[in-house]
Amino acid sequence: MQTFSWTGDQDAFLDTTDVKQIGSLVLGRLGGMTQAGQMKNEDGVVLFTGENWEFVLLMDAHHSADSAKLVAETFLQAEPELRKACEAVTAFGQVPTVITDQLSRSSFLEACRNVNGETACLFVFRKDAYVWWLSIGDCLFYLFHSELEEMGEFEQNTRHFYEWIGQQNAWSLPVPSYTTGTRQLRKGKNRLFMTTDGLLECPVLNMNGQKLYDLLSRVDDDAFVQRLLSDLESHVVRDSSTFVCWTVDIAEEGLIPSDKL
Template sequence: MRPHIVKWHGSTSMFLDDPQTIAVSHGVLGRYGGSSAAGADKNEDGAYIWIDAESDLEFVLLLDAHDTDESAQLVLSYIDGAASEIAGILREPIEQCFQNLHDYLLGMLTSERFREDCRRIAGETSCLLCCRREEYLWWFNVGDCLLYLLHPELTALGQTLLNQRNFYEWIGKVNTFDKQVPCYSTGVRELRSGKNVIVLSTDGALEWGPLFLEHMKQLRGVDLEKGVKDFMQMSHERGIKDSVTMIAWQVELGHHPSYPSDVSR
């Protein structure tokens, strides 16, 4: 079975006043370019989704550019051009695949060729890469996109957001990988037993205010495609100006995750 692949950037289809949601294998992609009545006139987001159900893994990329979407296009082109190499890394023994993926991506982003291409474009982008394999979730983050892990054991302890949003950090004309010490964050988390819902979102969704987090928490208890579709439609009805792009999928696991040693399970 061939992997399901979707790649998109905002200048090809802007989705102004037109929220749309599509299924990608067991994942969901929601896109909304913002309300023209509120002043929206372009969409500079981007997304890349690579889902291989047979190999039990997902690799996704979310981009939120500004000025133009040239920086999003550039990152997408490099990731897409390296798809076969990345696929090979993701199928390596799990003990080493995430570290090897990190090293490969860092080598790509710090290469002279990539940095020179960045100098020739207009604008910059936030970039959130995320990979799930077996019961582990790995991410690589530049900028202010959002990564959520929704599970009742974590929600009960107040944990939903996995990454830290970082401002003044981009890839593009102003490029963190052109610095003497590139600034980015990365992490890996063990998922919980049962149903885990993973959500990536651009920060346009934060125009919802506190209601955004409440809607995120509800995604675990509803049909995921319908939940994302409803969120995109309500974003339009609320007159949100900024574009909103969301990638979500759920994973059902039956492993035995970590618990404190003094807790009987």
């Protein structure tokens, strides 16, 4: 069982790559290069794990890290309730409710109005052979598996702009603006990867799902994260980049078409 939290104001990792193993998950961080004009890191991560599940919140703030700090503190305070939901038989009904309830609390919405800036938020919860996500903004979640690669499927969500949590708040709209989904994992090794947009905004690398899959299929999670950070550093990237990568091995067969049974 693991609990981890970090926001870029605590340690910016400017001109510095960092790879950290947290249970079965690999966290990669690069605050950006001062040579390119970077002066701060506004990313953040909150991570909880249990016996057969992982919950990850990835954030990419702007204007300041204050909004990421607020969201991180909110979900750290909710850790007992969230862990109970993750452990429940009906976890995939309970976890989304805990998250949306936290985001909808009047005290939280008031705190958001008084914070400096706003943050994209990507929540991913995996338990057994299923994964659920909720995305507000432009962080990306990928699911890599050979059967999905054959169909050209990599990204599980789409980057959406003009969505944040914070002073400008997609959750305070009359109808909250976000995307969400639930997927069954495939039999064998499923590689889960979350990233802030620093990786995607590096024009020289021109990263996409196929390139990431090709690289990841040749190495383990740690080497994959190391390689991405090294490539960003060598190209003197300005924007901060934060990744979370892990592998889940599933024993049971996933759904297949009836004409292939």
